[in-house]
Amino acid sequence: MQPEYRKDGEPTILEILGEDRVEQIVERFYHYNLTDKKTRAFFHGINIERLQRMQTVFLVHLLGGKPINMRKMRSAHKRLLDLTDAHFDAVMKNLMKAAKDMRVPRNLRDRILQAAEVTRDDVLGRTPAYELCGSQV
Numbered sequence: 199m200q201p202e203y204r205k206d207g208e209p210t211i212l213e214i215l216g217e218d219r220v221e222q223i224v225e226r227f228y229h230y231n232l233t234d235k236k237t238r239a240f241f242h243g244i245n246i247e248r249l250q251r252m253q254t255v256f257l258v259h260l261l262g263g264k265p266i267n268m269r270k271m272r273s274a275h276k277r278l279l280d281l282t283d284a285h286f287d288a289v290m291k292n293l294m295k296a297a298k299d300m301r302v303p304r305n306l307r308d309r310i311l312q313a314a315e316v317t318r319d320d321v322l323g324r325t326p327a328y329e330l331c332g333s334q335v
């Protein structure tokens with residue numbers, strides 16, 4: 199089936215990959231996050247099935263070019279004490295490894311990385327409160 203094109207003529211990453219592929223990427227992504235010694239401790243006692251579901255929804259949203267609820271991103275991670283840029287970088291690397299496993303081409307992997315990068319300050323709890331006022335849904 200032909201992907202739907204946005205008005206600017208560019209298909210979104212989601213339209214190129216399809217939801218099934220995104221779901222497969224998230225599965226691999228978790229495999230890496232749960233085995234990586236830099237990140238695995240954060241996932242102890244977490245309901246991974248639910249988290250994978252939420253992550254898939256999140257990525258589908260993000261890669262479909264829709265706005266992200268940064269307030270939720272911030273609150274989802276605020277319990278994770280001592281989360282640093284190094285952890286964020288490790289998770290991003292795992293996302294790229296997962297996308298590579300799923301044979302996502304380099305240019306698309308770069309676009310995924312750029313899209314996910316916008317969440318950094320919220321995941322790490324660095325967004326000033328006033329910036330959250332206008333956040334979407």
Ligand code: HEM
Pocket residue numbers: 236237240241244249252253256270274275277278281285286287289290314315317321
């Ligand atoms: C690209 C960066 C990241 C994105 C897009 C992301 C996305 C998400 C999303 C969508 C959720 C679910 C929120 C909800 O339940 O409503 C979540 C929860 C979570 N994330 Fe992240 N995350 C990122 C970085 C990280 C990092 C760096 C860590 C730790 C190494 C981490 C660990 C967790 C954990 C443990 C939860 C579950 C929290 C709980 O249920 O109490 N995340 N993340």
